[in-house]
Amino acid sequence: MQLRDTPDQQRFRDELRAWLRGILPTLDPQPSQDDWPARRAYDSHWQALLHQAGYAGLNWPAEYGGRGATPTEHLIFLEESELAGAPYVGVNFVGLLHAGPTLIAEASPEQRERHIPAILRGDEIWCQGFSEPDAGSDLAALRTRAVLDGDGTHYVVNGRKIWTSHAEVADYCELLVRTGPPDGPKHQGITWLIMPMDTPGVVLRPLMTAGGSTEFSEMILEDVRIPVANRVGEEGDGWRIAMVTFAFERGTGFVSEVVWARRRLAEIAALARENTTWEDSGIRRRIARLAAEFDALWALVKRNVSEAEHSADGIPGPGSSVFKLRFSEARQHLDDLHAEVRGRDALAFDDELCTYDGEPGYERLRSLAYTIAAGTSQVQRNIIGERILGLPKEPSATRAAGAARPARAATAAGATEGGAR
Amino acid sequence: MDFRPTDDQLALAGAVRDVLGKHPAPGTPGGEHPESGIGGVDPALWHDLAELGIFGVRVPEADGGLGLGHPESVHVFEELGRSLATGPFTATALAAPLLPEYASGRHRVGFGDLTGGEPQLLEHLDALDALLVVETVEGEAPGIIGHSQVLRVEPIELRADVVPHPVDPCVPLHRLRQKPLRGEIVGDAATADALLREGALLTAAYQVGIAAVLTERAVAYAKQRTQFGRAIGSFQAVKHVCADMFARAELARAAVHSAAVLLADEEAGHDGTDLPAAAAAVSTAKLLADEAAIANARAAIQVHGGMGCTWEMGLHYFLKRAWALSLAYGRAAEHADLISESL
Numbered sequence: 001m002q003l004r005d006t007p008d009q010q011r012f013r014d015e016l017r018a019w020l021r022g023i024l025p026t027l028d029p030q031p032s033q034d035d036w037p038a039r040r041a042y043d044s045h046w047q048a049l050l051h052q053a054g055y056a057g058l059n060w061p062a063e064y065g066g067r068g069a070t071p072t073e074h075l076i077f078l079e080e081s082e083l084a085g086a087p088y089v090g091v092n093f094v095g096l097l098h099a100g101p102t103l104i105a106e107a108s109p110e111q112r113e114r115h116i117p118a119i120l121r122g123d124e125i126w127c128q129g130f131s132e133p134d135a136g137s138d139l140a141a142l143r144t145r146a147v148l149d150g151d152g153t154h155y156v157v158n159g160r161k162i163w164t165s166h167a168e169v170a171d172y173c174e175l176l177v178r179t180g181p182p183d184g185p186k187h188q189g190i191t192w193l194i195m196p197m198d199t200p201g202v203v204l205r206p207l208m209t210a211g212g213s214t215e216f217s218e219m220i221l222e223d224v225r226i227p228v229a230n231r232v233g234e235e236g237d238g239w240r241i242a243m244v245t246f247a248f249e250r251g252t253g254f255v256s257e258v259v260w261a262r263r264r265l266a267e268i269a270a271l272a273r274e275n276t277t278w279e280d281s282g283i284r285r286r287i288a289r290l291a292a293e294f295d296a297l298w299a300l301v302k303r304n305v306s307e308a309e310h311s312a313d314g315i316p317g318p319g320s321s322v323f324k325l326r327f328s329e330a331r332q333h334l335d336d337l338h339a340e341v342r343g344r345d346a347l348a349f350d351d352e353l354c355t356y357d358g359e360p361g362y363e364r365l366r367s368l369a370y371t372i373a374a375g376t377s378q379v380q381r382n383i384i385g386e387r388i389l390g391l392p393k394e395p396s397a398t399r400a401a402g403a404a405r406p407a408r409a410a411t412a413a414g415a416t417e418g419g420a421r
Numbered sequence: 422m423d424f425r426p427t428d429d430q431l432a433l434a435g436a437v438r439d440v441l442g443k444h445p446a447p448g449t450p451g452g453e454h455p456e457s458g459i460g461g462v463d464p465a466l467w468h469d470l471a472e473l474g475i476f477g478v479r480v481p482e483a484d485g486g487l488g489l490g491h492p493e494s495v496h497v498f499e500e501l502g503r504s505l506a507t508g509p510f511t512a513t514a515l516a517a518p519l520l521p522e523y524a525s526g527r528h529r530v531g532f533g534d535l536t537g538g539e540p541q542l543l544e545h546l547d548a549l550d551a552l553l554v555v556e557t558v559e560g561e562a563p564g565i566i567g568h569s570q571v572l573r574v575e576p577i578e579l580r581a582d583v584v585p586h587p588v589d590p591c592v593p594l595h596r597l598r599q600k601p602l603r604g605e606i607v608g609d610a611a612t613a614d615a616l617l618r619e620g621a622l623l624t625a626a627y628q629v630g631i632a633a634v635l636t637e638r639a640v641a642y643a644k645q646r647t648q649f650g651r652a653i654g655s656f657q658a659v660k661h662v663c664a665d666m667f668a669r670a671e672l673a674r675a676a677v678h679s680a681a682v683l684l685a686d687e688e689a690g691h692d693g694t695d696l697p698a699a700a701a702a703v704s705t706a707k708l709l710a711d712e713a714a715i716a717n718a719r720a721a722i723q724v725h726g727g728m729g730c731t732w733e734m735g736l737h738y739f740l741k742r743a744w745a746l747s748l749a750y751g752r753a754a755e756h757a758d759l760i761s762e763s764l
Contacts, residue, residue, distance in 0.1 A: 001423070001424060001425065001426050001427055001430060001492045001678060001681075001682060002422065002423060002424070002492075002682055002686075003422055003424060003679065003682050003683070003686075004422065004686065005422060006422070009422060072422050265764070266764060269761070269764040281754075281758075284757075284758070284761050285753075285754060285757035285758070285761065287761060287764065288756075288757035288758070288759075288760035288761040288764070289708065289757055289760075291701075291705070291760050291761075291763075291764060292676070292704070292705040292708045292709060292757075292760055293672075293709075295676065295679070295701075295702065295705050296672045296673070296675055296676035296679070296705060296706075296709050297672065298679075299424075299675035299676055299678065299679035300671065300672055300675040302422060302424040302675075302679070303424050303425070303675050303678070305422075305424075306422065306423050306424040306425045307425060309423070310423075310425065319671065322667070322668045322671050322672065325664075325668055326668055326672055378657070378661070380664075381657070381660065381661040381664035381665070382657065382660065382661075382664075384663075384664035384667055384668065385654070385657075385660035385661065385663055385664045386660070388667060389636075389640045389663055389664070389667060390640070390644070391640065391643060391644060391652075391654035391655065391660050391663060392644070392651075392652050392654060392655040393655065394655050394656070394657060395651075395655070
């Protein structure tokens, strides 16, 4: 049981630090939060730089252009990048954390060749078409229909998707559709399709969040024709395919945010000392308690990563649900505490910062989604209760009707959109 | 980095658990229900654990110890907490690295922190062979706080009154009538700090044991108890209480293990440039573990329903111990202040 880097890990860390020190000053200032073309250009440029330096697809197998790094090296990468203030994955979130790993695991050689290198280079942006207005936590209830056309070469898709992050700038969408009968077993009859976003019939309606961000869209699909060649895996096997990578996302999706949160807390402490709220022992101790929470979460991340590194499949265990549950709640406390320390200043967005990540009022509003996105806190508690503790499931209407439910179904638990910072 | 417990650490914990399994804790199947104030040290359990070497975990092998470190100690103490083992385990384990004659466990050592202005309640006084006391030496001028030091005191020389009704029936208490005036100085201010820090770490580990075992008990009960024709654990209202219990215990354990590793690294002089200071890590562990133990004890009682409140069900022993330990080796506010100094 130890926390120190091995010599190899130390070398990896030192090289990465040196590279970050050299490359970060060459970057332009971060673009405005709602300037989507500029954000795409910025994030793609960063991804291209990572790719040139050999840091793209860090945890992807080398045969697919990745670095084949260990989970611990991946953690070091996330930690050092955040400490150095490097850009986060941004609009490449779905491609790198979800669609890419899914394609590696399940796609045909042609599909992989077509998409994997482009995702790694930052040339191809993906979005996720999973959730629907009536299928949120109960994702398997999705109803977007895909019907084979007369000659069997295309699926014709009709339906609505929601919470589609970065849809405006995406080239492709990982789309879950129902190919089976609408009243059939809900986890069967789902199919995973690659949808080019420029296909006729794809209509986007931006959804403005409480913080005023247009990061999410509603996506309306009207007679969208998708080639059968774009199907990943077998027809009807889409649920299993989508589940393969959920565990990856939950394991690493929020990790660098702990580092961010710990730094933000230090800033809050500095501000409190400056404006004398620090003299209020209630506030001071709440800051300390949150520091304890984030430090413990960081320790838990290391425990989870160590276990993943020595597990057969390298996939983080269900312990990542504990992390997701406690982190998302702590993150909300952090933003509330920040507002309390700022006092009435918190009633106005910062004029200079307000269109960038990190503006405290905007972060506070964005944190509302943390306990919802990537599986709500209630769904995380179900996963812990059922998959870890072995408590019986609640009777379900569909199971009562005799529908088979795959063992990993409980991990689905809602969409992942919005997990990206 | 490999933050998983090693096979040796798990084996040590398993050996301790085996011994504890032969001496059922109060309120567990096979355990007794001590009357208030009658409990205390179980000499047979103390003997068996001493044989295993748990008091000399951190004592060099040359001095009769196991020659291991904090990461092993916290594994032992989590097991003690799981079984609600009663006795001056923490104080004796703290004394042994300082005075290796205590590594064998032949003597029982108690602990008193007299640095605060609180009334002093000493645990297990009648069962002690020695008492370590951390006290503040008077400052050289009025208003100047003096440094602290560690004294070894003969229990027989203390004037103390038995407390007739301790809340935790297993832990006899005495109220000190006066500060001990005579004793042998066995450590300076740095030693006193180290004792308090390690005491907080071991106590946190014990609290994690309480939090973890109560999660298991609540889950087992929720699977077996039926109402409305179903196991109550199938209701999300109950399931989510259990999930929160698990999350508290896991997070607190990660904090305790991290603090143990950081403290060991710091003492070994390893460069810890990007690691939080070990002292703050110990306070983090104590804060989270105290919270987890108390909240899980309450939650376990809630999941057990009306029976949870009864003497017979025995969950109250865990809650009472968790309350007491949350006031030992630094309470929440003190540890929060210590963390805030590092921010």
